[in-house]
Amino acid sequence: MADYALMNQLLFEGKHKIVQQMTEEALAEGLDVAAVLEDGLIAGMRVVGEDFKRNRIFVPEVLLAARAMKAGMAILRPLLTERGDADTSETIVMGTVKGDLHDIGKNLVGMMAEGAGFTIVDLGTDTSAEEFIAAVREHDAAILGMSALLTTTMIYMPKVVEAVKASGLDVKIAVGGAPVTPEFANEIGADGYGADAASAVNVFKELVAAREASRTSP
Amino acid sequence: MRARMEILETSLIERIVDEALSILETTGVLVEHDDAFDRLVVAGFTGTKDNRRITFPRPIMEEALASAPSSLTLHDRDGNPHATLSGDRVHFVPGSSALRILDRKTGEIREPSSPDFVDYVKIANGMKHLSYLSTAFIPKDVPQDIADAWRLYMVLSYSKQPIVSGAFTAFGVPRMGQLMAYFRDDRQDLIDRPMSIFTCCPNTPLRWGEDPISNIIDCAEWGIPMEIVPVLLLGMISPSTTVGALVLHTAEVLSGLAIAQRIRPGTPVLFGGAPASFHMKLMTNPMTAVEALQLYCGYAQIADHLKIPSQAYMALSDSKFNDSQAGLETGMGAILASLAGINSVSGPGMLDYVNCFSLEKLAFDDEVVAHARRFIEPVEVKEDLPTQALIDELVREKHLMMSEHTLEHWPEELYIPGPMVDRTNWEQWEEHGSKTFKERAAEVIDECLEDYDVEPLDAALHKEIRTLFASTCSDKEVALPEFE
Numbered sequence: 292m293a294d295y296a297l298m299n300q301l302l303f304e305g306k307h308k309i310v311q312q313m314t315e316e317a318l319a320e321g322l323d324v325a326a327v328l329e330d331g332l333i334a335g336m337r338v339v340g341e342d343f344k345r346n347r348i349f350v351p352e353v354l355l356a357a358r359a360m361k362a363g364m365a366i367l368r369p370l371l372t373e374r375g376d377a378d379t380s381e382t383i384v385m386g387t388v389k390g391d392l393h394d395i396g397k398n399l400v401g402m403m404a405e406g407a408g409f410t411i412v413d414l415g416t417d418t419s420a421e422e423f424i425a426a427v428r429e430h431d432a433a434i435l436g437m438s439a440l441l442t443t444t445m446i447y448m449p450k451v452v453e454a455v456k457a458s459g460l461d462v463k464i465a466v467g468g469a470p471v472t473p474e475f476a477n478e479i480g481a482d483g484y485g486a487d488a489a490s491a492v493n494v495f496k497e498l499v500a501a502r503e504a505s506r507t508s509p
Numbered sequence: 510m511r512a513r514m515e516i517l518e519t520s521l522i523e524r525i526v527d528e529a530l531s532i533l534e535t536t537g538v539l540v541e542h543d544d545a546f547d548r549l550v551v552a553g554f555t556g557t558k559d560n561r562r563i564t565f566p567r568p569i570m571e572e573a574l575a576s577a578p579s580s581l582t583l584h585d586r587d588g589n590p591h592a593t594l595s596g597d598r599v600h601f602v603p604g605s606s607a608l609r610i611l612d613r614k615t616g617e618i619r620e621p622s623s624p625d626f627v628d629y630v631k632i633a634n635g636m637k638h639l640s641y642l643s644t645a646f647i648p649k650d651v652p653q654d655i656a657d658a659w660r661l662y663m664v665l666s667y668s669k670q671p672i673v674s675g676a677f678t679a680f681g682v683p684r685m686g687q688l689m690a691y692f693r694d695d696r697q698d699l700i701d702r703p704m705s706i707f708t709c710c711p712n713t714p715l716r717w718g719e720d721p722i723s724n725i726i727d728c729a730e731w732g733i734p735m736e737i738v739p740v741l742l743l744g745m746i747s748p749s750t751t752v753g754a755l756v757l758h759t760a761e762v763l764s765g766l767a768i769a770q771r772i773r774p775g776t777p778v779l780f781g782g783a784p785a786s787f788h789m790k791l792m793t794n795p796m797t798a799v800e801a802l803q804l805y806c807g808y809a810q811i812a813d814h815l816k817i818p819s820q821a822y823m824a825l826s827d828s829k830f831n832d833s834q835a836g837l838e839t840g841m842g843a844i845l846a847s848l849a850g851i852n853s854v855s856g857p858g859m860l861d862y863v864n865c866f867s868l869e870k871l872a873f874d875d876e877v878v879a880h881a882r883r884f885i886e887p888v889e890v891k892e893d894l895p896t897q898a899l900i901d902e903l904v905r906e907k908h909l910m911m912s913e914h915t916l917e918h919w920p921e922e923l924y925i926p927g928p929m930v931d932r933t934n935w936e937q938w939e940e941h942g943s944k945t946f947k948e949r950a951a952e953v954i955d956e957c958l959e960d961y962d963v964e965p966l967d968a969a970l971h972k973e974i975r976t977l978f979a980s981t982c983s984d985k986e987v988a989l990p991e992f993e
């Protein structure tokens with residue numbers, strides 16, 4: 292029998308190789324994919340989130356756990372997709388906009404989102420609208436996350452939003468970065484704004500839910 | 510003797526520099542732009558095109574360190590010498606490039622416009638203890654692709670003082686160079702009598718992005734002095750420990766210095782920095798964190814050892830408002846920067862992780878700077894050793910208020926701050942109207958505006974400069990703001 296408590300503990304400690312191995316073993320034992328995901332991985336991440344909130348652990352420990360989560364997800368994802376229950380393993384295309392090389396914040400957001408089970412396609416810095424759109428299409432992404440740290444480059448964000456709307460893609464757009472405000476996000480027609488990596492993950496979850504809802508409602 | 514703080518043993522400095530040079534020799538830097546990479550290969554660097562990495566053999570570094578000037582004299586708009594950066598001279602300058610301002614009238618944090626910027630220039634121009642100006646924040650009422658040059662133009666229009674500035678795009682420097690050249694006989698004259706320092710930031714770890722590398726090359730070609738400003742975040746994109754961080758910081762600065770020296774030997778380069786800590790919970794980047802301050806003081810000593818003038822983002826605050834935290838952080842930074850002998854300290858006026866500029870804070874910080882400057886005045890014998898005669902006089906007269914010695918020395922010795930730093934007692938304070946920090950700041954600012962008297966630029970020159978903007982701005986529809 293898979294020892295979920297041990298798996299949770301090892302995930303908490305960031306032991307990514309063992310977590311991956313235990314994930315494989317659990318499947319080999321014939322356990323249900325959804326159960327391994329929920330009881331083996333997500334339950335561990337829940338403790339991580341709780342302890343982070345309470346200042347028992349800090350960003351480095353969260354990232355280590357996120358890496359372990361990602362290692363386990365690498366095994367589960369193909370099976371989840373096969374079964375068609377994608378939910379939190381949705382893909383997010385992330386990039387810093389054209390002309391801007393600030394990527395520290397964007398990378399952190401990506402790492403934290405991976406820890407929450409999302410798949411991140413990172414386009415790096417200096418990303419054009421065309422590159423964003425091509426990546427969203429290629430990876431069938433649910434969310435497009437844009438970052439900008441300069442007043443000279445944040446004005447590129449509305450151009451991406453317009454191009455995405457014109458492309459007809461069914462993707463939610465989230466924006467962030469020091470000069471970006473919720474008002475600006477609203478003004479340019481983005482769907483979400485995140486002030487830091489933790490709130491970004493919540494925004495992503497809300498956007499996925501909103502997208503699901505709009506898809507199922509007639 | 511002038512008070513000077515040292516936190517590194519000379520032998521440790523030598524090991525740090527040696528390690529930084531080894532890293533430049535083996536790892537080198539990544540140049541994230543094909544054209545710039547080619548320009549550097551043409552300039553004599555060794556690099557491999559497929560990974561765009563440039564390495565720095567020791568002889569090149571030795572040559573670069575030998576040709577980099579140990580002193581820089583900034584000149585004013587009219588071409589007169591204004592401030593010399595060398596040795597342990599310390600200058601303070603407002604922080605640069607904030608995204609927002611804290612509106613002194615409404616208390617609101619908002620986007621700045623050109624009229625705000627003109628106000629800033631007039632007020633900063635009147636600060637008594639700041640040595641020169643900076644392009645403190647970015648007006649949002651002009652097309653952003655010209656905002657870098659536009660704020661430089663506004664400083665040049667309203668002040669004669671030299672300027673710390675920088676470009677926001679890969680093509681920003683030449684336009685700004687052209688703008689400054691209007692105030693000199695020709696380009697060579699601008700090199701001989703520089704009026705500004707441009708900030709160029711490597712992308713930690715050991716990368717040069719398209720804009721900064723283009724800026725370095727252009728600055729060197731134009732002979733514009735530059736400050737190389739790495740932004741290490743301790744524990745995030747840097748070792749969390751001081752020595753390791755100093756090695757990385759030094760390697761990044763020296764890579765920029767070597768590139769500049771290769772393009773134009775003798776180009777003034779400041780050993781700069783804006784390192785910060787990385788908050789392991791909040792993911793913010795406090796530049797005033799106590800461990801970051803250690804890094805600032807450490808690299809100042811390395812710069813001194815290498816005989817390169819230094820620059821730092823200190824004497825500022827990460828607080829959101831002008832509160833106790835702002836006072837603590839600004840004061841601590843100003844004193845430490847002075848003790849460390851940093852030649853150009855960028856910071857006054859700045860709040861919120863260099864994101865927000867406050868004129869009230871600028872007024873306060875001007876006095877903070879005066880404190881720091883006073884503290885590093887050398888302690889010397891001033892007709893007070895032997896002391897017997899003074900003691901006799903004191904015992905005899907019961908005070909020294911009217912002593913010749915006091916009359917001679919007190920004006921220099923006893924610094925009287927105010928009105929920002931308040932020295933009234935409670936009754937005096939009430940008598941003087943119980944003025945708050947904000948009210949006192951308003952008075953200082955209004956006085957600066959009233960006293961403001963700088964010769965305006967010639968109308969023909971304004972016209973010429975505006976033609977330059979009109980011809981190089983991407984958005985031809987937008988009318989550029991007018992000012993008197």
Ligand code: B12
Nearest residue numbers: 392393394395396436438441442467468485487488606710
């Ligand atoms: C580090 C830094 C750099 C580094 C960047 C390193 C890197 N790889 O990213 C270096 C030194 C290279 C750099 C270069 C420059 N910089 Co810079 N930089 C900064 C600094 C100090 C911190 C940014 C940072 O990393 N913060 C830490 C991270 C964790 O926070 P964050 O980025 O805000 O991200 C968080 C949130 O915003 C949010 N978030 C971010 N992205 C996203 C995306 C989504 C979808 C969501 C939901 C959320 C989200 O979550 C993140 C995590 O919590 C800022 C000032 C500041 N405090 O913001 C200046 C700052 C942004 N830079 C500035 C400038 C001027 C420059 C240069 C032009 C300087 C020059 N002349 O060379 C160049 C720009 C070159 C270019 N074309 O991009 C100015 C901008 C001014 C303006 N008005 O636009 C600032 C404000 C500093 C200043 N006052 O001068 N910079």
